[in-house]
Amino acid sequence: MSEEEQTQPTGQDVKSEGDNAPISVKVVSSSGEEVFFKIKRNTKLSKLQGAYANKVGKDVSSIRFLYDGARINDEDTPASLDMEDNDTIDVMVEQVGGC
DSSP: OOHHHHHHHHHHHHHHTTTTEEEEEEEEEEOOOEEEEEEETOOOHHHHHHHHHHTTTTGGGEEEETTTTTEOHHHHHHTTTTTTTEEEEEEOOOOOOOO
């Protein structure tokens, strides 16, 4: 019985402090609206993008996500971008046209 009590807490500690520990990410629109997400470090950011688009009622293809001024690709993860807890992702509406 004492072995079970010892193995369960250590297993939970390893998960919460591992490489895939969840982090909080703030998504900020150009109008200043903030939406907070908790995401694991190895989850693709395309999942976060879809959740944000649903929350604000826009099509995910009509908005762009930037981290440190660089565009976020569908395959990027918080770990691949070296994101830390409470980092900010900027959201811009895609503009079509020019001249």
